[in-house]
Amino acid sequence: MAAAGSPDVFLVAVSGEIESGQFPGFDDLYCKFCFVYGQDWVPTAGLEEGISQITSKSDENSTLVWNFPIDITFKSTNPSGWPQIVVSVYGPDFFGNDVVRGYGAVHVPIVPGRHIRTIPMFVPESTSRLQKFTSWFTGRRPEFTDPRVVAQGEGREVTRVRSQGFVTISFNVMTKDMKRLGYEVTPSDMENHSLVSVTEGIHDY
């Protein structure tokens, strides 16, 4: 597109990986991811959804490492509905039933460069104590009907969630034609600075 002067769309290429997760007390987890984006966005290449291997904790380290790659390119005409990655983590419970261990979502960083994001995860709560018990007993915990729910604000007021664990994702973001279309994502004077600060900030975490 846009062999001529002005492009019609801008492109956002996202690569990276779902690096690790911290779920104290849980083991043998796997994660699923999917991207949620607005109506003006179209994935042009790469996988929109994925499911990772099951990973177990090593003895010393309490992190679960997936290192599950993500690689997707979007084209868009409108920054509204910027893609979000929705991660949901599953694993066996005490009885061996596969239950959800956390949902979380984060926007793909808008600034080009390498970013590391740590998403706090949460799970929906049972509506009553009895429900909680039965769901524990039957191994069918409450789940979101659609994990994409966590990427939208509508209707969340009816849910109650409990936080549970963290997932760390690294993104490498590249954009094309954003600036030419008038979308400034980096302050012009500190393009490099921001990159450093972001990564450093994450390391501190």
Next chain:
Amino acid sequence: MDRSEESRMIIMEDFLDEDPAQAERLKRTLTAHRHRRKKPLREAAGTPEPPPEDWSPATMAAAPPGAAPPASRGLPPVPSASRTGFAEFSVRERMREKLKAAKSKAESTLLQEDPSSRPRHLKSIRERKTEVRLDKECDRDEFREMQEDESHISSKVKFHDSAKIPKQKPPVQNDFPSAEEAYKFFTFDFDSEAERVKAGIRKKNELNHEEEEAEEDVETHGEGQEESETDEDVHLVKDDDLFILGQTAQDFLVMKPAEYESYSEQLQKEKEFLFIPSMQAVPASQKMPGNIQPRFLEDEGLYTGERPFVSPSNLNILENRILRQEQGKKWFGDDGKILALPNPIKQSLTRPPVFSLEEGIEPELETLYRKAIKVTAANQYLVGPGDFQGPFQLDIDISGLIFTHHPCFSREHVLAAKLAQLYDQYLARKQKNLTTLLTDKLHALRNAVQCSIDGGDTAVLKPVAQQSIPEYKIEIRQTRRLRDAEQEKDRTLLKTIIKVWKEIKSLRDFQKFTNTPMKLYLRKEEVDRRLDEKAYETEIQDEINELLEECREEYEKKMEEYKTELQEWKSWKKTQKSKKKKKKKDLRGEEESVDGCELDEEPVKPIPPKMVNSLEIEQQVREKADNFRRKPGEPVLIPELVLSGSITPSELCPRAEVLRREDVKKRSSFIKVLFNSKEVSRTVTRPISSDFRVHFGQIFNLQIFNWPESLKLQIYETVGISSTTLLAEVFIPIPETTVLTGNASIEEIEFSSSQRVMLDHEGVGSGVSFSFEADGSNRMTLMTSGKVSNSVSWAVGEKGVPLIPPVSQQNTGIASALKNIDAIASIGTSGLTDMKKLAKWAAEAKLDPNDPNNAALMQLITVATSGEARVPDFFRLEQLQQEFNFVSDEELNKSKRFRLLQLRNAEVMEFRNYKQVPLHEREISEQLFQDYEKRLRERDVIDSKHYLDAHRAIVANYLQKIRESVINRFLVAKHHFLLSDLVSEEEIPSLGILGLSIFKLAEPKRPLKPRRKERKKVTAQNLSDGDIKLLVNIIRAYDIPVRKPVSKLQQPSRHSRSFNEMFAASPSAQSPGENIDWVFNQVLVRPFVEVSFQRTVCRTTTAEGPNPNWNEELELPFRAPNGDYSTHSLQSVKDEVFINLFDEVLYDVGEDDHERGSGIHTRVERHWLGCVKVPFTTIYFQARIDGTFKVNIPPVLLGYSKEKNLGNDRGYDSVRNLSEGSYITLFITIEPQLIPGESVREKFDTQEDEKLLQAAEKYEAECTSKFPSRRCLTTVIDLSGKSVFITRYIKPLNPPQELLDAHPNSSQTAAELVARYVALIPFLPDSVSFAGICDLWSTSDQFLDLLAGDEEEHAVLLCNYFLGMGKKAWLIIGNAIPEGATAYVLTLEQNQYAIWNPSTGCFYGQFDTFCPLQNVYCLISCDNIWFNIQEYDSPVRINFDISKPKLWKSFFSRSLPYPGLCSVQPEELIYQHSDKAAVVGLQGRIEKILKEKIMEWRPRHLTRWNRYCTSTLRHFLPLLEHNQGKDVEDDHQAELQKQLGDYRVSGFPIHMPFSEVGPLVEAVHSTGVHTIDVANVEFALAVYVHAYPQNVLSVWIYVASLIRNR
């Protein structure tokens, strides 16, 4: 106490330093006391050094040996509580040394003192004594000075002290000091003390000696005890120190024992950090600064308000806590209580108390039923009748206009106007008659004073009278002053009138003509000179007396003042002198300075006042009386202004005057009335008369709706023909609500104009200076001015009701703002009358401004009086919005991209799923909006092209609108989420389910007859194109029409066949023998099924025979509209699944016999036999459709016959015969299964009684808990979106008389006809129209008006007709195939129950196997609902006897009797006759359109129309209609055969209710008649429209293809 002792020691020491000799002596004297001071000193030093009072020899040795000899001075212990750290180090050091020495000596001296407690109060008193002392003591010089001073100031104390010494000292002293020394020392001490506490302690000092001594003794005892205690402590400390020291000396290795803190130690430490506030009340003295007594504001009469209640213990804790803090005292108010705001909670309830009617419910929580008021929907755009009392009326009466100055005034006019004005003034004054009034008052007052004085002479002066005399006098003075002023005014007015009149006269003389008819007469009224003089004289005398008295009083007062001043001055002088003397004696600088200050203010010596001379006063009074009063004997002058004078005619006037008069004549004037700054009316233009008056006399009645904001009159003047100038604007006050037309008075409102006019004739002009004098001096400038006389009032209505808008309607900004702050309104009297008065009243009433009750009033007053009621006259909701608008609205609207985004965001149908809105404006094509805009445009335009019938078009439009509004409502509801929408959670298994699951464990793994397992349901949102498939399982069909051999032999037998009545349950009477040849000759039918859905077509293989068995699964893809797979979108899918049954006919096309051998050339033709239509929504809601359906087969199928023919199948035949027709068994489902959307979770408004609704809810809950699959219906939604109880829909209604008349003797046929009529009303499934919303039920008249509705409406209408025909009928709520949840009608006929399908008009016996009704859930009559609580719900297996409560659970029962709900149905249905001509026209148009369509569908072939056949077919159609499509087939076929012998005709009539053309075209298309592509095919098409009353149209379309047989 200890400190003070120590401090005294130091002082002493210092003292001693200066006087060593004396000190030496003192030392000796006081040795005995040394040990007492040990502890205090240590404390005071405050240094961490080892305690100086070590008793061990080692430490003693450490003490400097060369210390001064012990100097311990025995002092009577003087307590002091001062904590000022004062000691300089050197002093302390010295002190310590001395102490040590003293201690060593002390060993030898022992005091035998009995330990005894001493009263505490003493200590506290003493503590207070010397607080600030030490500061001063630091300064030795000052100290000495003081000492000296005091020594001679308080000699009294000295005496005491001297007496005290001998008694005190002896027991403790080793050797006595000299009496003198002791005296001196103690004097000093006590002096200082006495000086400090002069105020507080004087009393104490004056007590007798014994008491004081005793106290002193006791105190010393206490001291001794304390000392011994401290000594013990000291020992312990010392030992520890030694131990540690030893350790350190021995080795450097630190060996620490385990650290342990005992519990008590811990407690001790905690005490240091923790503070536990006590719960004891804090004495007021601690809370108040200094010695201030708490003051109680409440006792002083100030408003304090009530504090919120805090429990006393908590309050004490808080106070204790606060006191611990620094500056804790500032938290306490003057009354010693914690500062707190008054309790904000009102003591009285503002809400009226609610008394509960029911027990157990809190009165606040109880809900009260308030019947909703039905609003007539028809005139919703008008103001409802309830809140609107019709137009209000304001009457404005404009009577006239008088110019007080006009440019055309001549000089004479000016003077005349002036004179008139003055005269008016005079009249007004005369009317008021203030002078006489005041004079009378004066007289009365004087009499009163005289009376009281006289009375006082005779009797004892009453205190009241005594008090009132001065008041009277003051009053008299004021009145007199007023009267004098008034008199003066009267006099001058009279003088001016006369003067002006003289001017006029002179002017008239001068100009030699008269312009004004004014004449002034002065009437003289003679008076009795003697009386007059007397009165005059007495008056003057009175006045003089009064004045004299006044002056005297004044004088006395001044004298008094003078005296006091003089006194002061004298005393001052005296003091001055004495001070001067003192000054000489006293050398103190301070005093000097103080005196110096006083000297500066030397008062002026007062001057004695003068006494006023009485003669002077008399002179004054007489002068005044001469000036302002009528002289005695002078006649009273009464001016009278008359207009009787003659005006000089124009001929006699000079030219300039003539011009002026002509100019006046040219002028005219009118007035505009402006209401709320809009012109509402104007008066007629009237000429200005020569006396400059304009008479209008017009009354304008303004009909208004709102409270007026402003009323304004504009006065216009026209000169000649052309120019109209606005002279002035006058605002008329809006009348009070009490001013009604009857009682309004005419008011004159003055106006003036700044217009500047200069005229070239006699007229003086306006705004131009002119002069009356010949020399032009004394110039004056007058402006055009005048008066409008008008009256404004509220009109009175017919019934005497004033037509005044309610005051609440005063919606002007100011009024509402005022209302907000209208405190008086809150009191009760509404409307702000006069703020100033209010403020005055408030000031006079001395309202407590702090009282919150008055807060509103006070605020109002401050606001109103300060003029700060600056309330903006508008309210801005988002005042910052402007800042955030990044483009203007117009720009936003202009931009296509923004518009697109906005529309998408608003979920407008066309754009809801628009993907990838282009980035650039130019990429968005205009086309995009065209559909949308078109839709918007056409919303109100009725397009009759598609409908061929204006009425239908209107209805369609109306339905579309309802649909839109409902969808909008739905869209809103869609965004309300429930937990189950977001979170999937397992339900808690009930015991039953648990039991079942246990039972399931024992189930065989592979049962012989497996049941269909419920598949997992999929939420529709995450689906995309191609994910959803429609599965259609075609299993088998029964009784398909078979081909008829084209043989003429057949004819006779066919004619002989008799038809039995359909309804009769008896089997066919035909004999099998007749059919023998038929059986053998029969040509097989080769049927196949073609399923088409969303233009995708799938077909089964071809089976053979009339009872084929396909058992095939067809898969059709499903595409949601716009790719939107949301529940809402799926619900509104309108597509239908067409299941068409075809016969595959093979024709051998081989021409020659020889070809047959080598190859087979056949042409495949398919002949449509019938179809089944299943709407997608039904599948979607039902999830699966499983059953045997009746195939919709046209009544006549040319070339086919449907015979109950098969001899081999007899047994079955008899059953089958019950209902005629072909049947097909199907199973339809969607893969994956979709979760049907739930109906909108919205509570609808209702008119129903709350109790009824509750009962309905309960009933429904009970029913569904027992039979969850059975639908229980109690309330339904009507077209306006309100819940209505369902029985209100059932009411006997009259069917069209026409139908009843058709078959007067057979009620059965009539019923069928009625059912047919109902069925002819087009069907419009509301699950399509109103997707996801519960059914909307329209009443029967609405239904007939709309001519569209779904099962419910049909069923209700049919049921009502049956009831109207006297049948017993009920509405069945049940489930049928294929329509799903539906409503049928049940009738009781001859002890048999018949079930009517209202949408087809068919009826079935209760035991009819092929009755489409599958389940019966409830029955509804006009007065009750019965819910089926039988085990089964299939009509065949249930008992319809509703009188059995075990089988049917009724809604209204004995416990809840039927309340007699009125019906929502109309009293009677009125039918309009259909317009026959229009129907014929419609018929022609339909035919034309269909023919065009068929030709269009055959683009590659020539379409020939067989006219002969067409006319024949057209001939048949009315017959078909007449027979309702039944029983004509064979006659008809025979006829056709006869006429078109050489054609192979295949065709059929299609019968449809008419709604619009589209479905007709679709129906014709679906038959596939046009698909024949034989070269020589001909077509025939005939349309017949039969009109029933109320424009119910039945359409017959006969299509046929003809192929000529060769």
